[in-house]
Amino acid sequence: MRSIDGAVLDLKRLDLLATGDSAIHRLDARAKVLTTLVFIVTVVSFNRYEFTALFPFFIYPVVIASLGNLPAGYIVRKISMVVPFAFVVGMLNPLFDRELFFHLGPFAVTGGWISCASIIIRTVLTVGAAFILVAVTGFLSVCQALERLGTPRTFTVQLLFLYRYIFVLTEEGARASRARELRSCGRKGLGLASFGSLIGHLLIRTWLRAERIHMAMLARGFTGEFHSRQVSGFGWGELFYLVGWSTLFVTLRMENAAQWLGRLVMGLLS
Amino acid sequence: MSHHIVEVKHLQHIYADGTVALQDVNFTIHHGESVAIIGANGAGKSTLLLHLNGYLTPTAGEIRIGDFPLTKKTLPEIRRTVGMVFQDADDQLFMPTVFDDVAFGPFNLGLPVDEVKQRVKDVLEQVGAAHLQEKPPYHLSGGEKKRVAIATVLSMSPDILVMDEPTSGLDPYARRQLLGLLRDFRHTRIFTSHDLDMVLELCERTIVLHRGTVKADGPTLEIFGDEALLAECRLEKPLSMQGCPVCGRGK
């Protein structure tokens, strides 16, 4: 498991990126959420042996990351943290799917290897799209977009509360586990009983905090309703963004642009 | 106005686990007064404050705010009159951005959007946090959080301001700023604090709590002059009233 402090810092960094100010950042969040969904659905709709046709899709995350002025190294690092998991899952495919597809020099390439590679590329694309969505939109705006797209208020309020207190509670958790480590004389891990009481303490403190927050809400006239202001609107720019990207994705889904390009270049060369 | 009198009569509070936190507490605070409630850890200060806006219900005794006794029916009205700032600003700032947080109260009062925006702008300027408007609370420093927390309460234009340890965790500059802010507040102020110098500066009257009972109630200077009382209640004179440790001269 990742270190607690690291995870919190990481979360803060991703969150701070969303405070950037670029044309992409300024777009209404609904356009970005919907475009991301279309992107992911088209990417995963390829059959499992499709590999090369996935590559043209890189244009989307790369362009958005650039226009949104995101630090490329950071995004790549975040994505590469997930790739090993995809690799482990994908590696099962060559074991079960040994059907020969073609020979690449001395190597026999089986369907399993192709689908394994496909899984990894899918992972990079879908995970990248999710990170980039948050980095150019921000969690708050994503939630507002969800609400305006029909998500029940109860749930979006829950998301916002959760997100707000992740920062407070992970820090609290980090303090508790640091205190324990300092007294555990280098022994790793935690027995069940002491884990129970450590987490139990954390839980009780959390509970009391919820009571205090509730008190603060009541003190300011809370009656069960949340009010919010409208921030941005869905204009022509948003429509253009959504329709433009979706058209591109669908086109790339139907035409293997990589195949075409490859044929073209190889034709020119021969 | 008899409106903003705070009257506490024979107040007793016993927590669910049997802890007697308050025992026969009595006092009256008049409009415009600035009163400090001091006492050792666990003396019952926070418990007392939580009664003033009806979050805790007295086990016995009565509380009156202005002309109303504190009952379930008068609760909404009383919560609007009494603005309370809690000890931990993280408990108070629960909305996604500073703006939303400060606007939370005014929206609940049913004010129109434009007026809410204006109010938010005004109070944030008042506490020197106008530049933080769009930030999420978890990106603020402790002092900034405190200032915003105060803004959230001021935005409801309370007639009585109640604060639990307002200066804890503030750097000297932020503390100084806060003192200025509180001095300018025209209405009744009630604080608890371990910052006795602040008490000396801001409050003409002090109530000393000791193990859940009122041990003393009077002019601040008089109370800090009573060394026997302070020692008994595990308190000390404010630094500014103690002798100078370098040259040895008293004030």
Next chain:
Amino acid sequence: MHMADALLSPAVGGTMWGVAAGTIAYSSMKVKKELDDRKVPLMGVLGAFIFAAQMINFTIPATGSSGHLGGGLLLTILLGPYAAFLTIASVLVVQSLFFADGGILALGCNIFNLGFFPAFIAYPFIYRRIAGNEPSKARLTAAAIIAAVVGLQLGAFSVVLETVASGISSLPFSTFVVLMQPIHLAIGVVEGLVTAAVVSFVSVARPEIIRGATESVSLGSLPLRNVFLSFLAATLLTGGIVSWFASENPDGLEWAIAKVTGSGEVTGAEDGVHGMLAALQEKIAFLPDYSFKENAAPAEEGVAYAGEAKGDEAARLGTSVAGGVGALICLTLAFFIGFVLKRRLVSEK
């Protein structure tokens, strides 16, 4: 046990999105109806608590390896089914967006697998039945273990079904089941032990928390039938629509596109829009040829397919090499465009 986007087909992902969305809507309505506005901050903070708790590891007894709390059952014990379901769902949303645990399309699956079973099956039908109102420590532990195991077994089985139905992983159903279920049996036992440890600590230190939680969910008033019915309706609806798409054409999406663009039965002038659409339709019909026809379950048609495969090998190699070269060019092009865009952005500033 998080499903990932990369292993999902749009049909399965979409169906489960529908199911999860329906359950969220229903639970939101229920929570709102309860009118216990204390729960608003409580759910939020407890969700955040799960993050904090998952970062603290414990040693799994008798193995020396370490694990962390899942939290689904614990949340349900503290909050009751509806509020707990929403809380778990919110945790999964944040995990998918910030930590790439699961993915956006896989959210529906994950919310269902990790939220529905503990909240609506394991807790009301197992935990509450066994634990009752004032359980002894042994009884509580037994209830927690059995409930956690059942919840996780159902969740794991559901992962298997979703993965196999998606057909991206080649893992055969039986192998996958044999892999998943025993692992989750062990995980479930540990989860139950940990949940029991936390619950019994809290019920000693602050009994009112646990007591309040159990009182707020009286068993009799739990209209689980409604949940099931709406869940069933949602599944039938979304699943029906999606599989109808899918059966018309193995690649449901293309079919859907063709339908949406209206190229179906429309006959008319061969020029203008209709001409284009007709061309598009031809394109679609031709599509499966450039890649490999197989979509799911290649094992069953293995023999016929293998014969075909040999004959086509040269052609395939050709296609694949061209594709590979093209892929590289695409990647280079994409990053070049990105680089140029960024340069322009920086120089503008």
